[in-house]
Structures are given as C-alpha cells and as structure tokens.
Amino acid sequence: MNIFNSPQRKRLFQSMKMGWYNFAPIEEGTGIPLTDQETPYALYYCHQVLPQTIQEIQQASELVGSVLTQVWQIIRTLDEDTLLYYGFPEATIKLVKYDFLAPFCMRLDWCWNQEKGIKKVVETNPQTPSFWFECTDGNNKVARHFGLQEPDLNVQKTLKITLNQHVNRAALNLGKPVTDCRVAFTALNNAEDLGTMRWLRNYLESKSTILPLEYLGIKDGKYLFDQRTKKPIDILFMWYPVEWLIHDTDEKGERLWPALEQLIFENKIVIVNFGSAFALQPKSIFALITDLGYDFFSNKDAGTVWEYFPKTSLSATAIGNSYFAKPILGREGEGGFAVNSGKISVRSSNNDPWYTQQNYVYQELLEFPKLEIDGKSMTQVWGAWLYNNGHDKFISGGVGIRLSEGEITDNLSYWCPIGC
Structure with missing residues (x-):
C-alpha cells in the first residue's frame, strides 16, 4: 500500500474533513495554492505505540508545564532591557507584561529517544494551530480505520472543557456574560490554519464566527470587527504570530499594531492565547531557564528542569563544540543548523533571511530517534499538547x-x- 499517495489514503483523509492531508505551496501575490506542486503530509499508516509511552509523555509534559507557568510569571516581571536581551521585539514588551490572562494552550516538541535514554523537551509552541487536529481527533480516527485502539479517549473532552472555561474567563475580563460576547476565530487563509480553526470552533459551546485574517478591521480605534458583516468582535482566537503582526500594515501602509495594542490595553477586546502565549514563544526562554538555575525553582520543578530541559544558552561557547542552533523567533526549522565537534553537520533546507538574520539560541545536541517506515529511516519528533485547566495549571492533551x-x-x- 502506498502510504504517500493512494485512493484509500485520499478517501480516508477526505472523510475526516482534513483539507491539508497534502501541502501545497502558496503563490506569492495571489495567495492561491499551487496544487500542481502538492506534497504529501498525512501518511496512510498507523504506527502502534504502547499506552505507557503516551502516558509517560503526557505526565512529563505536565511537569514541564508547571515550570513554564512559573517562567511566564517571571517574564512579566522582567525589565525591558532584560526582555530585549532574551530577544523579545521591543514592540511586544508592553503586551507581554500586560496580558494577565494566562496562556490557554501550547504544543511541546520532544526528543523522546527511549533507546538512548534521552527524554528532553526541545521547544514550546504556544502560538500556532499546527498539529492540533492531528493529535486530538486525527490519531483516533486513523487508529480506528486500521483496527487499532485509540491512543487517548479523553483528549476531546479535555479540549472542550478547557476551551469553554477559557472563553468564560475572557468574558469575565470584559465584564459581561459570554452569551453577550461576539466570539471569532481567525488565522491565515490556508487549508491547514483556517481548517484547524473550523475544527476547533466545533468544541466551543458559545456562538462564534470564523474569518480569514485579512477580513479583520479596526473601526476608528473603538473596536475590532469583521469587515464582511461589519459586526464587532469581543473575544478573538487569532492564531497568527505576534512577531509578524507587529510589522503588518494596512492598505495605506500604516502599521496595524498600535491600534490593536490600544484596544487590548483599553479592554475593548480579549485575544485568547496572544500576549501571554507569545511570552513563552521565543526559543530563548529555555536559555532563561538555564540561566535561572536549579536553585531558583522548587525541588520538584528543579528536578523537572534537570531531567527534561536541555542545557540552552544565548552563547554557543557556553554549550561547547556540539550544539543545535536556532533563531530566537524561529518556526518550522527555518534557519536551524547542528554543529558536531566544532563542524556544521546538518543545516535546514529553509533559510529565509528573516530567520537567519536573527540572534540565535544554542541547545545541547540531542540524538533524535529514527523510525523505519516504507523502507526509509526517518527522524521522529513527538508533539504534546497542554491546556490551561482554568486555574493556570497545565494539563495534558x-x-x-x-x-x-x-x-x-x-x-x-x-x-x-x-x-495502540
């Protein structure tokens, strides 16, 4: 069976309403997907794992979440010079320090190499919708298709409860019941991001709408609105990187950020998982954790840092002659490279200058596990979702x-x- 391209594969993922089972590059200028250049994303295959492995990764992720909760609180107390030192763009600092609604969710990426005894979280991604449906609904549906047990029966329930809790908290911050709030979901207008938002919206019990990012507007500095319907928005799920948004301009060439920031500060809009999530997005927060040292944390959290966090620094020499380097505001492997015994051993195939011209963070070099599939040896990375349980404690998804x-x-x- 062709795991990359077959009629059975197409039928399965289309039946799951997963419009991004293939990836198509977007044509610059038009935004139209180049379907003739599609590449496979979802494999027509189901890898069997032990339930204990899933449980162990989830438990480790919750321990990591406890450390990150503390780090988020610390970041909000740091002065501007310190935040600039750790790579936060100057335009984001007020928001990072202001946004008191704790992050709703994040995805951790793990090097989980049981054979080598390596279990390290390599980064956190609180501001992306990528790989969300797949870890929540997708695995379960494919597992059933192939006659295997679903890897986790509770993840949908966890998402629904925590999502609705967080929207209610957002409404409380606005001082009105959630039934009186207009809730909207938005993301980049591509199959994966907007498709994931359509899926996520189904878990919200309140009424909501969904719109591509380009239809967001600001009315005379008074409110955010949907340009199609002209209706205001009170609570927004905007899955779009803050570090990009601060540079965006309108059709007149004027920056959008100051007006949006002002709406947030005046409590005219609550954007879920926005400023607080961005506080944990830079890869440099792992360097901050290393710099804080074990003595800063409680015994339990210090044990988590020692066991699950790789040594990370803003200085390559502090790590040694073998490390992995990544841009502080890196995404999807852009600009990353590995140095082994003083020599570059591998470099990312994507090296956009926006990433390579950033300051870098350096992390101890880890050996990722391999998975033999379809005659190929592939590098394996685990993703694990965490959700705010309503009391600013992260629980596993x-x-x-x-x-x-x-x-x-x-x-x-x-x-x-x-x-399973």
Missing part, C-alpha cells in the same frame, strides 16, 4: 508524531498517525 526524511523537522515533515 493529545500527543502525536512528526517524521522527517532529513535531520531537522520542517514544514514539509509528515504526520505519522499513532494507535
């Missing part, structure tokens, strides 16, 4: 596997469904 033909996971990596 779904997990999943991404596979890369190269050594660095990038935007062309495959989703490998799992079952």
